[in-house]
Amino acid sequence: MTLTPPTRRRLRNFRANRRGFWSLWIFLALFVVSLCAEVIANDRPLLVRYAGAFYLPVLREYPETAFGGIFPTEANYRDPQVISLITQKGWIIWPPIPYRYDTINYNLPVPAPAPPSTTNWLGTDDQGRDLLARLIYGFRISVLFGLTLTLLSSVIGVIAGAVQGYFGGWTDLIFQRSIEMWSGLPELYLLIILASLVEPTFWWLLGLMLLFSWMSLVAVVRAEFLRARNFDYVRAARALGVGNAEIIFRHVLPNAMVATLTFLPFILNGSITTLTSLDFLGFGLPPGSPSLGEILAQGKANLQAPWLGITGFLVLAVMLSLLVFVGEAVRDAFDPRKTS
Amino acid sequence: MTEPLLQIRDLSVSFDTTGGEVRAVRNLSFDIGRGETVALVGESGSGKTVTALSILQLLPYPLARHPGGSILFQGQELLGAKESVLRQVRGDRIAMIFQEPMTSLNPLHTIEKQVNEVLFVHKGLARMAARARTLELLRLCGLPEAERRLHAYPHQLSGGQRQRVMLAMALANEPDLLIADEPTTALDVTIQAQILRLLRELQAKFGMALLLITHDLGVVHKMATRVCVMTEGEIVEAGPTEDIFERPRHPYTRRLIAAEPRGGPHAAAADAPVILLLRRTVDHIKAVDGVTLSVREGHTLGVVGESGSGKTTLGLALLRLLTSTGAIQFRGGEIQGLRSKTLRPLRREMQIVFQDPYSSLSPRLSVGQIIEEGLRVHRLGGADGERRAMIDRALREVGLDPDSRDRYPHEFSGGQRQRIAIARAIVLEPRLIVLDEPTSALDMSVQAQIVDLLRELQARHRLAYLFISHDLKVVRALSDEILVMRAGRVVEHGPAARIFDHPQDPYTKALLAAALDLEAVEHGVVSQ
DSSP, X not given: OOOOHHHHHHHHHHHHOHHHHHHHHHHHHHHHXXXXXXXXXXXXXXXXXXXXXXXXXXXXXXXXXGGTOSOSSBOOTTSHHHHHHHHHSEEEEOOSBOOOTTOBOTXXXXXXXXXXXXXXXXXXXXXXXXXXHHHHHHHHHHHHHHHHHHHHHHHHHHHHHHHXXXXXXXXXXXXXXXXXXXXXXXXXXXXXXXXXXXXXXXXXXXXXXXXXXXXXXXXXXXXXXXXHTTXXXXXXXXXXXXXXXXXXXXXXXXXHHHHHHHXXXXXXXXXXXXXXXXXHHTOSSOTTSOOHHHHHHHHHHOTTOHHHHHHHHHXXXXXXXXXXXXXXXXXXXXXXXXXX | OOOOSEEEEEEEEEEEETTEEEEEEEEEEEEEOTTOEEEEEOOTTSSHHHHHHHHTTOSOTTTEEOOSOEXXXXXXXXXXXXXXXXXXXXXXXXXXXXXXXXXTSOTTSOHHHHHHHHHHHHHOOOXXXXXXXXXXXXHHTTOTTHHHHTTOOGGGSOHHHHHHHHHHHHHTTOOSEEEEESTTTTSOHHHHHXXXXXXXXXXXXXXXXXXXXXXXXXXXXXXXXXXXEEETTEEEEEEEHHHHHHSOOSHHHHHHHHTSOOOOOOOOOTTOOEEEEEEEEEETTOSSEEEEEEEEXXXXXXXXXXXXXXXXXXXXXXXXXXXXXXXXXXXXXXXXTOOHHHHHHHHTTEEEEOSOTTTSSOTTSOHHHHHHHHHHHTTOSOSHHXXXXXXXXXXXXXXXXXXXXXXXXXGSOHHHHHHHHHHHHXXXXXXXXXXXXXXXXXXXXXXXXXXXHHHHHHHHHTOEEEEEESOHHHHXXXXXXXXXXXXXXEEEEEEHHHHHHXXXXXXXXXXXXXXXXXXXXXXXXXXX
C-alpha cells in the first residue's frame, strides 16, 4: 500500500505531537495487557503437571477426580486439599495474580476491605475480592464497551449524516427536526428507567446507549456533505452518470472521514464515562461484574479504605487523559493549517 | 532626474518551509517616480505579490526573510525598519488595495466605520469631521448614493462597489504611492473598465504613484507608463510600456505577449445535425428565464455574460444537473423529464468541464482512477488492458504523458489539471461538451494552449461545444455563434462575426468595449 502525501503528512504531524504519540502507545499497551486478563489474573493455574500429563485449567475445565480428588465437579484450585493432591505428583504454575475478578479471598487477616499487602497488591474491596484483578477486568470491559459503542454510533451517525447532507432539502429538514426532538429526551433518566425494566447486560446497555449516542457525529458529517455535494468533482461525477451511492462512498465520504476520525477519541472517552457513571449509580452492568464505576462506588461507601477510591480515581484519570492526548494528536494530524 | 519616490535594490525574499528554503524573489531592482504608473507583470507564482507585500513589510516574518537588498521610500529604509516607523508609512504614505474586495473588508463593520478607522489612526480626526471626510472620499471614488451606504455592510455591496470602498480607504490620507494588487481580477469586465478609469482619474487628481500588479497585459497596456516583467522571482525585462509591447527582447516577454488566445473557430458544415436543442427553459428560481438555443455538431456556441447572468446555471440545467422546465432535446430525443436511470446512458455523450481544475478533480483519486470512473459507470472497455489503453489514449490526446496515470492531481499544475479534466470528458467519446469557463482560472499562456487543444479536439472528433465564458477574447477564438446573457435573459444571439463586428444591443456594445478595449461606457447600460 502506498501512502498518499496527505496521509504521510498527517502521520508526520501525529508523530510530532510527542505526548499524543506516546499516549497512544501506552494506552495500546494497557489495552493489550487487559485483553489477556485471564492469563494475568485468574484463580485457576496457567499450567498443571500431574502424573506425567499437562493440564491447562485456564482453557479447560477438569473435574477434581482428574487429580485424584473425591468430587466429580470442577476442581477448586484454591482449595489447599486440591493443591496438595497435585503437588504430590507434579507442580502448578500460577498467573501473576492468583485471583479472578470474582474470587473471594477467605484468608484475609483483617475484615474486608483489606489494605494492600503482598497477597493482594492493591488490597481488596468490601467483599474480599482482589482489587487489582477487578481493575484489570474492569478496564477491559470499559474499553471494549467504549470501542463497540463508538464504532456502532459512528457507523450509524455517518450514514445518517451522509443521507441528510447529500440529499438535503426536505430529507434534511425532517431528519434534522426529528433529531432535535430525540436529543431533547433526558438521556440519563431514560437509561435509568429502561435499566430498571430489563436486566442490564453488556449488550442491553450498549443498545440503550446507542439510542442516543449516534447523534454526536450527525451534525459534523452532515455539514461536510452539505459542503462537498456542491464541489465540482461531485458535479463532474454526476455528469459522468455515477450513481448516488457511489458518489457518497467514493467522492464525498473520504472528506467527511477526516472530521469523523478527529472526533473518535473524544466519543470513546464519552462512552467510557457514561458507562462508568451508570455503574457508579448502580444502574449499569449486573451486580458482581468488574467495573470502574463500581470500584468508585465502593470507594465512596468505604471511606475508611482509601485505596479503593484512590485506585479507581487514578485509573480513570489516567485512561481518560491518555485518550484526550491521543485525540489532540489526531486533531493536529488532520489540521490542514498545521505544517509540522 | 530627481530622486525616485521608491527605490528597490537587489531585493530578495526567501521562505523557510519544511522542504527547505524557497527563494520567492531574487535580486529585484526597480524605481518608481512621483506620479508614475509602474506595472509588475507575471504569471501566478512569479513573486509579484510577495514583492508588493515586502515593500510594506507585511510578509509573515520570521517565516519570510530578506537575505539582502534595500527598499528606500523617500530616502527612508523600509527593510527591517522599526514597527513604529512602518505604521506611519502604512496606510498613510503608501496604501494598498487587494484583489478580493470581499475578504479585504471586515464583514462585521459598516463602511463608515472602516473608512473612519484609517482617518482616526493617521489623522486623529474627530468623529464628525471623519464622517464628512469619509463621505467625500466615497463620493470621490464614485460610490453611488454614498450617504445612504455609509451604514451598509460589505455584503450589501456589489464587487465593484466594494472595490470602490477599498479605494476610498486607501486614498483617505492621500498617499504618495498606491499599490494595487490585481485590483480588477475578481471583477466583471464592465466593472473592471470603470475601476481602471477611476484609478486613472484619482491618480491624476492626487498626483500619486501607482504600482500596479497584474497578470493581464490588456490592463498593463492601458494603464502603465513603465513595465517590469517578472518570472520565477526575477525581473527579466523592464522598460517603457510601448517598447515592451512593440519590441519585446526577452523570450519570456515575447511568449507572454504572444500568449493571447488567437485565431478563429474551424469552419464546420452549416447544415451539421443539431446536437442540442433547447426551447425556453425556465429555472425554478428564475436564474435563467426563457432561453432558447441550439448547438450543432462540430460547432461552438459561446455563452457570454457577467457573473450572475445565469451562464453556469444554463449549462448545468442543459445537462440536467439542475432542475428546470422547458424542452431539452439531445440528438433528437427529449431528455427533460427522463428518469435518472434512463438518462444515464445519455450522460456518456454529454460531458462537462468546469472552471476550477483544483476543485473539479477528486484529490483522493489518482489520475487514472479519475479518468476511468466514467468508463466504469458506462461499462466501456471491459477488459482491464483495454480500459487502460483507452485511458492512455485520452491522456495522449490532451498532451499528457500516459505514465502520469498513477499520480495524484496535486502533483500537477493548473493547466495540466485542466487537461486531465478534459481527458475525463473525452475518454467517453461524447458528442457535446459543456465548457464552463475552462480557461478562467489559468494563467494567460496556459489559456492559449488550452484553447488550441479544445479547437484541435473539436476538429478531430466533430464535438459540439457549449462554451461558457466571461472572457470575450477566448470566446472569439472558439465560437461560431454567440449568445449574450444578462440577468438570466438572452440579450443578443447570432453568428460570432456579426456580434463582434456589429453588436446591436447597447449592453453587448458596452461589454465588448469593456472587454476588448477596457473602456467604460456611460452609466445606465451596465451595472455599477
